[in-house]
Amino acid sequence: MGEDCKAKIEVVLNNEDHVEMYLNGKTTTLQNMAISVMTQTIALGEDSWDDAKLRLVEAVFALPLALEKAWKEKEADNAAATDKSVAADTAQDAAQKAQGGTSLDKKLLKEEYKRLLTEAIEGRPGGMALMIALEETDFYNSPASAKHHLNVPGGLLLHSLNVARAALELCENMPQFAGCDKNAVLTAALLHDVCKAGNYIQKPDGSYQYRDTDLLGHGEASVINIQHWIHLTEKEVLAIRWHMGAYTGERDWDTLSKAYDRYPEVLCLHMADMIATHIMEAGE
Numbered sequence: 001m002g003e004d005c006k007a008k009i010e011v012v013l014n015n016e017d018h019v020e021m022y023l024n025g026k027t028t029t030l031q032n033m034a035i036s037v038m039t040q041t042i043a044l045g046e047d048s049w050d051d052a053k054l055r056l057v058e059a060v061f062a063l064p065l066a067l068e069k070a071w072k073e074k075e076a077d078n079a080a081a082t083d084k085s086v087a088a089d090t091a092q093d094a095a096q097k098a099q100g101g102t103s104l105d106k107k108l109l110k111e112e113y114k115r116l117l118t119e120a121i122e123g124r125p126g127g128m129a130l131m132i133a134l135e136e137t138d139f140y141n142s143p144a145s146a147k148h149h150l151n152v153p154g155g156l157l158l159h160s161l162n163v164a165r166a167a168l169e170l171c172e173n174m175p176q177f178a179g180c181d182k183n184a185v186l187t188a189a190l191l192h193d194v195c196k197a198g199n200y201i202q203k204p205d206g207s208y209q210y211r212d213t214d215l216l217g218h219g220e221a222s223v224i225n226i227q228h229w230i231h232l233t234e235k236e237v238l239a240i241r242w243h244m245g246a247y248t249g250e251r252d253w254d255t256l257s258k259a260y261d262r263y264p265e266v267l268c269l270h271m272a273d274m275i276a277t278h279i280m281e282a283g284e
Contacts, residue, residue, distance in 0.1 A: 106154040110140050113161055113190065120186035121230060130229035139197035143208050150281050156196055162280045164189035167272035177268045181235065188239035188269050195221035219243055235263040245270040 046052040114131065121127045134140065144155035167189045171177045195218050199211045219241040226232060232240070238259045245256065260267045 106140060106157065109154065109157050109161060113140075113157055116161075116164060116186055117190045120183045120190065124230050126230040130226070133229055134194070134197070137194075137197040139194065142197050142199075144193070144196075144281075156193060159276060159281065160190050160193060162276035163192065163269070163272045166275040166280065167268055170268050170272060170275075177264055180265050180268055181233075184233055184236050184239070184265050185268055187232070188236045188243070188265065189272060191226050192222055192240045192243045192269065192273065193218065195225050217241075217244065235265045238263055239266045239269040242266050243269045243273050245274070 044052075046055055117131075118127070121130070140157050141153050142156040143152055144150035144159035150156070150159050164186055167185045168182065171180045171182055171185060201211055202208055223232065223237050223240050226240070242256055242259050
C-alpha cells in the first residue's frame with residue numbers, strides 16, 4: 001500500500017461538546033457521517049472528557065492500521081477474483097481455438113458497445129436500468145447464433161457492434177440513408193437481438209443450443225424486452241421488428257414494404273444486419 005493511499009486520521013477537539021474526525025483530510029458525505037457517529041460514540045461512552053480524549057488518541061493510532069489491513073485484504077480478494085476471471089477466459093479461449101472457433105477481446109468490445117449505447121439513449125428514462133439488465137441477462141457473454149455466425153461467447157456482443165458499424169457506414173455513404181436519425185439507427189442496431197441474451201445453452205462439447213422461449217419472432221420479442229426499461233420511438237420499434245427483412249415470411253411482405261417506405265431506418269438496419277452476418281462475420 002503506497003504512502004499516498006494510507007489512511008490518515010485527524011481528530012479535531014473543538015470543545016467539550018463536539019468532536020470531529022477526518023479521513024485523509026477529505027471524505028464523502030456518507031464517510032463523514034460514519035466517522036462522526038464513531039467519534040461521538042467513543043466520546044460519549046466515557047465518564048469524563050479526559051477519558052474520551054485518551055480513547056480518541058488511541059483510535060488515531062489504531063484506525064490507520066485497521067484500515068490498512070482491511071485495504072490489503074480487499075486488494076488480495078480483488079487480485080484473486082481477477083486471476084480467476086483471467087484463468088476462466090484463458091480456458092474458454094483455448095477451448096474455442098481447439099474447436100476452430102473465434103477468440104474475442106470482450107473487454108474492449110464491451111467498452112465500445114456501452115459507449116455507443118450510452119450516446120444513443122442519452123437522456124432517456126430507464127437507461128441505467130437497461131444497462132444493468134444487459135449485465136444480468138448475460139448479453140455480453142452470449143453467442144450470436146447456435147450453429148452459424150459468431151457462435152462463440154461474446155458473439156452476440158460483436159454481432160451487435162458489427163450491425164451498428166455497418167449501419168453508420170450506410171448512413172454516411174449512401175444518399176438514401178443520409179437523412180436517417182443516427183441515434184435511432186444506433187439504438188436499434190445495438191439492441192435488435194437483445195432477446196437472444198441468456199437463451200443459449202452450452203452443451204458439454206462446447207456447442208450451443210438455442211432455447212426459444214417466445215411464440216414471437218425475435219424482432220418482436222426484442223422490442224417487448226427493451227421497452228421494459230426504455231421507451232422506443234416508432235421508427236426504432238419498426239426497425240427492430242423488421243430487421244430480418246423478407247426472412248419473416250411472404251405473408252408479411254406488404255407490411256414490410258410499407259415500413260421501408262415510412263422510415264428509411266428500417267431498411268438501413270436490415271441491410272446492416274445482412275452486411276454484418278454475411279460479409280463482416282463470414283467464416284467466423
